[in-house]
Amino acid sequence: MLDQTPSKTRPAAAPSDHPALPRPKVGILLANLGTPDGTDYWSMRRYLGEFLSDKRVIDYPSWKWQPILQLIVLSKRPFSSGEAYRSIWNEEADESPLMTITKAQIAKIRTQVHEAFGDAVMVDFCMRYGNPSTASKVREMVAAGCEKILFFPLYPQYAGATTATANDQFFRALMDEKWQPATRTVPPYFENPLYIDALAASIERKYAELEMRPDILLCSYHGLPKRYLMEGDPYHCQCQKTTRLLKERLGWDDTQIMTTFQSKFGPEEWLKPYTVEEVARQAKAGNKRIAVCAPAFSADCIETLEEINEEIRESFEEAGGEDFTYVPCLNDDDAHITALTSVIADNLAGWLVPQTA
Template identity: 45%
Template structure:
């Protein structure tokens, strides 16, 4: 008769030999398929997280299940289809995060006993599958790496929540470390600046200004103590100093608002409209809060906001790619990981 605790899961089979150190890169998540059923599963998991939507009461459950999950998956699936990696049949976020993991593993290949894997907070591969795989490889120490430069409870904290939930079910837990937010890390700011300068050098026009667009958040979350807005401001100010720009040439905005509550302002889409109506004709947009290009950068910024800008009189618009798995981007990830692995390798 088993005497295991009710919530305890079977320990992954561990390979024999010397213990290893695991590194798990984690990004937000993605549907498995670019159709309504796939998006519905993803949105259900995402919007059922109390870190994302804090009030999970009866009213929200009615709105989520009775309204949002009935209509939104169809429209969002169309957006995903615009950016989908059809060759691999997956979202660009999954393609890029896998590549980041592969390149980090190659960069650490001369470090003994380090195993690198990747996961998504929502969708697949899950954090549980990533931790199980690392344990199966003999890792008794794991570094979780939330790929969010700016901390927020709805991103960084929920990664930790899920990691802790997975570990709570294990009898033999690995030792855990988590990388801190890197919103003003010198390597990160330098990589952003280099990526911006490199991209601008390829354009056939000179932008009159640059807009730094971060993912939005309900203002009430910040009012309750979330440091996210403060981190976004710090990133933008550091980037301005590095590029030699003032606030009139490098603007800070927030995108992707959802629902009727007030979110952090200024809003990116409203700023696009205002700038065009005020006579700005050439702009570039950078998205420093995203470690990899995804729906919010490739569709919302590069397509939707570009159209808003042009519709209101703008002429030339360029979306600057995220750091992704570029050399500067991988330098940032490697720097963070090696710093936090000190004493383990």
């Protein structure tokens, strides 16, 4: 929902029949991956069909991939994916945890942004796949008077399959606007000190709750085909640097933390080591207590709540592991919101000046 309905005025010296225009504003549109509208077969099929048809996600030729997707994948996968979503679904709100958390994040960001810049800004969110769509939110912002829009994909590390496809969809939405707003896109923020501090603080808090310290922390990032790295995608390097910066902030050595990758899909080799295999290897090597965090996700979702906390945990325990700890994503933690708001403020430079106290 947009912040408020802006008042409309007729431009100075305009003829009497000139339509009234809304007061100019700057829009801040944050974007995340997306979520199905429900856990039933058709809701899941629509969502997965949109997601898995994205050329940034799976770049096989359409003539080869679409028959497989439509006739095989989308005949079976909606059932298993629906079951996975049902295990984490927010029944009270009838929505996925990603949607619930994103709404909470936006409410807090909106408050901080308005405190800094007043009512000259409008804050909202969209999803790359599913609802609310990017196009619908761009349309609402333009109609409400946003002559400038800052578009913020909520991915700390850049990847073509996440940041780039979100930007693609934003630019496609702009193509339908008669009067396009001036736009900026927010670059990856994996090096931002406030983000690293928030990540470290969340791990320190979790460790303080445990009776025994984990033997190792796995930083599990969503995976990509290794081929994407070879073709120039910087994601792998940015993930490795995130782990290094986190390690330095925590004051740990290399034996206490490592980078792994999850969510492999299809027959290709993906970035390694695979989290699901590494947790089993750690257990067999004698590390019976491990912790897993997910620095690539700004909010808990199916990949963290179901894949990490259920499937990957099971792999660890079946290999002889004893204590598995999942460190939740930063979600709407105040330190995380402050970090995101700081990134927004930096990227508004030249457009808006913060209000003086």
